[in-house]
Amino acid sequence: MPSRFYAVLNPIYFISISLIFIKNILTCKNAHTYFNHLKHIILSVGIIYMCINPLYAVDEIPSDIANSALNNDENDEAMVTIDNTEQVKILNVTTLTDIDSLREQTLYIGQYITITYRLVLLDEARIVYTEFNPSLDKQDKNAKSQSVQLIKESAWQKKDDYYTATYTFKIIQSKVTIPSLVVHVQNNYLQDSMQTDPINLQAQALDKTQGYSGVVADSLKIIDYTLENYDDNNNMILIELEGYGSNLEDFRLPNIKDQEFGQGTKFSDDVARVNVLARIPKELDSIEFSYFDINKHEFIPLSIKNAVNIESFDDEIRDDLNPKSSFIKITNIILFAMLGIFLLITLIKRSYIAAIISCLLLGFIVYRIFSNTYSIKTLPNARVLIQPTHSSTELFVITNPTKLEAIDKKNGYYKVNIDSKVGWISRNDTNKR
Incomplete structure (x- = not known):
């Protein structure tokens, strides 16, 4: 109200002066009288105006201060509300594994370690996704500088009022840092996230002793x-x-250039099985390699004799690798010897009986040769396998269609001898389907 009155007072003052001025001009008989009246009127109105204006000006200050104080109170209340909102957490994630106990163990480069995390969800929160910071994704350029490799991760499993998840890592550097695990969650009202502290460990690098295959294992x-x-x-x-x-997965035969993992290989942090296919120089007497036993803390040597005539664990596989068995060779020798004897008798004594027997023996030998031979033609990119099984290791690939004479047939596979290399070709890779 004071502000409105003050706003109206100024024009009233000037209008009053103007009216008085006009009136005196019309009524005054001389200029001296007019100016005397005008002087007293302006002075009186000015004094009144000056007395009233400060009073209303003073009334406005408390109003501004009050408004400012009100605004400050509102801002403080809003800040308190924001602070309270930031303090609300709908999750809690911690490391469940005893890290101090892990630090007391002797760790080695190449070794697997497992870390279990514990997660508590509040206010009906649900997991959106998890990640490591910095990332352990192989596609991430920054992941190349990491000291561990993520091997396996389990899904979050609920137990009582919390969840657990286990991650398996492989140590690849002596100074080990497992990045922080970041868990992102949300409910119907807000999103939230929380991360664990990074885990710092120390690992030993194994000496590259002669014959070390690069494998660290329990056994x-x-x-x-x-x-x-x-x-x-x-x-x-x-x-x-x-x-x-x-x-x-890090296994390598030492000092062997040509080697690879074959079909049927299965890597695992628990029980792993691999098929190693390698070309070994004949000048080596044996194939020797070693692995590091984590429990014994020592290198364990293993060896295989580099001799083709050694006994294999599987007699059937050993027989499959020999184009002819000893029995077949002996039988063929006897047949050819008998054929030679009867031919000599036929030529020397001119015996018809010996000639008939020679013809029969020759026919039988020819029959044996062709009855054990299968003419096949391979399809493009036909695979030659070491064993006549679907999971067998691939020996090599015949890129272009090729005509071959198979020396045996078994379980839908043809046995072939190509450039002194014996292998099996699936019937599906030939024109005999």
Whole structure:
């Protein structure tokens, strides 16, 4: 109200002066009288105006102060509300694994370690996704500088009032840092996230001793192997290995250039099985390698003799790798010897009986040769396998269609001898389907 009155007072003052001025002009007889009246009127109205204006001006100050104070109170209340909102958490994530106990253990580069995390959800929150900060994704350029590799992660499993998840890591550097696990959740009202502290550990680098295969394991053993002649300078070997708690994906036969993992290989942080296919120089007396036993804290040597005539664990596989068995060879020798004897009798004594027997023997030999031979033509990219099974390791691939003479047939596979290399071709890779 004072502000409105003050706003109206100014124009009233000037209008009053103007009216008085006009009136005196019309009524005054001389200029001296007019100016005397005008002087007193202006002075009186000015004094009144000056007395009233400060009073209303003073009344406005408390109003401004009050408004400012009110606004400050509202801002303070809003800030308190925001602070309260920021303090509301709908999750809590911690590391369940005893890290101090883990630090007391002797860890090695290549070893697997597992970390279990615990998550508590509040106010009907649900998990949106989890990640590591910094990322452990192989596609992330920053992940190359990490000291661990993420091998496996489990889904969050509910137990009582909380959830747990276990992550398996492989140590790849001596200074180990497992990044913070970040969990993102939300409910019907808000989104929230929380991360754990990074885990710092120390690992030992193993000396590259002669014969070390690069494997760290609780145990590693040779399940089976097959060895055959590959060419004049090399033998081909297939080794089946089984490891517990091992990094078998890092296995390498030392000082062997040509080697690879074959079909049927299965990597796992628990029980892993691999088929190693390698070309071994014949000049080596044995194939030797070692692994590091985590429990014994020492290198364990393993070896295989580099001799084609060694006994394999599987007699059937050994027989499959030999184009002719000993029995077949002996039988053929006897038949050819008998044929030679009766031919000589026929020529020397001119015996018709000996000639008939010679013809019969010759026909039988020809029959045996062709009855054990199958003429096949391979399809493009036909795979030649070491064993006549679907899971067998691939020996090589015949890129272009080729006509071959199979020396045996078994379980839908044809046995062939190509450039002194014996293998099996599936019927599905030939024109005999």
